[in-house]
Amino acid sequence: MTIKRFMELRKAQKENRRQTIVEVAEEILTTKGIDAVTIRSVAKAAGLSVGSIYMYFKNKEELFLCMLLGHLEKLDKAFASRIQGEDALQVLKAMANDYKDYYLACGRHINVIGYLYEQRNQAGEINPTLLNDLETLLASVLAKTQVVLENPAMAPILKGLEASRAIPVMWSIMTGVAELTLTSPRGNQSGFDFDRVLDDTMHILFKKD
Amino acid sequence: MTIKRFMELRKAQKENRRQTIVEVAEEILTTKGIDAVTIRSVAKAAGLSVGSIYMYFKNKEELFLCMLLGHLEKLDKAFASRIQGEDALQVLKAMANDYKDYYLACGRHINVIGYLYEQRNQAGEINPTLLNDLETLLASVLAKTQVVLENPAMAPILKGLEASRAIPVMWSIMTGVAELTLTSPRGNQSGFDFDRVLDDTMHILFKKD
Amino acid sequence: MTIKRFMELRKAQKENRRQTIVEVAEEILTTKGIDAVTIRSVAKAAGLSVGSIYMYFKNKEELFLCMLLGHLEKLDKAFASRIQGEDALQVLKAMANDYKDYYLACGRHINVIGYLYEQRNQAGEINPTLLNDLETLLASVLAKTQVVLENPAMAPILKGLEASRAIPVMWSIMTGVAELTLTSPRGNQSGFDFDRVLDDTMHILFKKD
């Protein structure tokens, strides 16, 4: 029993450390950009040695993958909470804001789909299990989008298009607005503001003639 | 006379080489990704020495900027040809396809707006003239989008929104669809196809209830 | 306890290596000139890899600075031991010989004052602490010169000039004699010998009419 307990404690501790490292890496990614995320900088910020990072992650790539997983999980949970919403417009806006958070934290630096494709098609040293996790999670996020779109309140918006085919449409819009408005700080020269562009997009999408 | 001619030839030749280098760099960018675009790799692919690249471009940054300029110019010209179109839907689709070409070639790897912002706010060694060119060109592309949107045929789509505010909406949609569907080769696992998603987006946007 | 001990050992070892690298660099500087001191050559001569040098020194500049500091410290100590001397002439000669060692080792290649000025006025990546150390040390050396000159035994030499103003005079003489006689190996074509020129200078300076 005691040994088993001990092992569990160890495991939990290990999982804790992993999480810490991921969070530290995220912090650096968000605040200083992708080039600043080096094993050294992460180790230093986490109060660990360089070598230790490799006890928790086989690779820098694996660390990145775990960051991606973390953020996507967060997005997944956020989307889950939107499913019950009654007001179609409000729900979509809320989701777009969830996406905004995701985008600022990591979507800005890594395109999940492209990343997934690259990792699958390169003889990378990536743990296939984690890659599958990523794929599953991505599917889960998209599935939630679909659930939201299947909410009867959405019907007038879809204009007859099946919910499954509306997924990429919604996703494109969120991606596009984020990409256009969030790459430079607010009040940027381009004059594009996330909320305004989102509102205008919604207007074009949903305003009844 | 002969000397003048000679000088002109030299200049033309130089411009040619510049173009060749840019094209080689684009080729590498498109096929192997942005990290594969190193001075060495470009030089090798262009059949030149490392030092020679620096005869044509002050910096790696300048080379990138020139790539951007070239592609944006191409996009600008393509958009220009769309202005006269009568069928709003067809025009927008055509523009989206123009954007697709741009995206595949370079938009995928470099976000112009973000790039412009970064360069402006870092004491980079970038030729300010070229940076201004980029800004002007970007403005020109956006202006053409506006002209297209001011075409009376577009009126029913805008639903009263001013053309100037519809610009980022259209741009977001193009960006978003491209981002979602073109980061991995066609027939990718995500199952998202550019044309189909574009069509569906247009359906949601324009279909009368 | 053991851990503390271990840490101390590590630190000492690190300091040792630093010193080794500095010495290797000095060796190259002295024998092959300043242009031969490259990170590669130092690494090779120290039996280390290029990257390793950067574990001990942030910069090539920092390595140089440390060399300077080491030599200046040595000079400072040497000067300190001269302060008590009774025979003014002997003291000055001894100091000139101390300076000779310093000059041969590094003064010949780097002018401290000019170096300090340049580093202060360029946005170099130099550790400001080290730069301050250099400034302090330089001041200390000069201060010791002053103390020596304030020794009553020096009075007849100064002929009423304040000691503080005699500092640059003494310094100039030491620098000048070194500069003239030590740039090429002894028995050089110019026929100028350090000891002889020094003696003659002292003769002109101090011989009573």
Added chain:
Amino acid sequence: MTIKRFMELRKAQKENRRQTIVEVAEEILTTKGIDAVTIRSVAKAAGLSVGSIYMYFKNKEELFLCMLLGHLEKLDKAFASRIQGEDALQVLKAMANDYKDYYLACGRHINVIGYLYEQRNQAGEINPTLLNDLETLLASVLAKTQVVLENPAMAPILKGLEASRAIPVMWSIMTGVAELTLTSPRGNQSGFDFDRVLDDTMHILFKKD
């Protein structure tokens, strides 16, 4: 006759160009430092092509040598004009100022004696004739120093030391004062001013007890 004339013209023209190039190089050396003196920068500033420089100078080294020769020649002439002076102190001061000009222009960057030694002892690609010229000129400058020192007005200063042995003494002093006070711009932090240090040195040297 015409052909001979033509050849002479050519030769004169060539010599002119050489001179121009040397002057341009000096200008760069003085204003921007030794690292800024590249074949390219010189060619550009002289309005010539890179290749052309090599028509007039076999080497970058040869160009430097010619610069040295030019400056030393100037110094030689300046010293020549001091020979007749009656007031020993004034003459020495004037010579120190001549040296100052020389130092600021090139002595600061190149130590003639050391340079001569290096070139003699390295299998450099230097024109031996030019090297001899340099040696001769250096001897001439030193000889003039001797003539000045043999001026009866100097007698009280030498205190019995032969003029030939006083040469390096004078030279050391000029070198040293320049080295100490001219490496950073006037009003530098070190607080050493050329004129003041020179005056003080003269005071110690010549003030009768």
Added chain:
DNA sequence: GATGAATGAGTCTTCATTCAT
């Protein structure tokens, strides 16, 4: 004679990864 494009070895510096302790 004159040109300037081309070369390529060499500069400093970074960083993911490994391994002896």
Added chain:
DNA sequence: GATGAATGAAGACTCATTCAT
């Protein structure tokens, strides 16, 4: 388990020198 020193290939960039035109 944990460390962090060590590695070395790779990055961008420079510059004296050459040579085809």
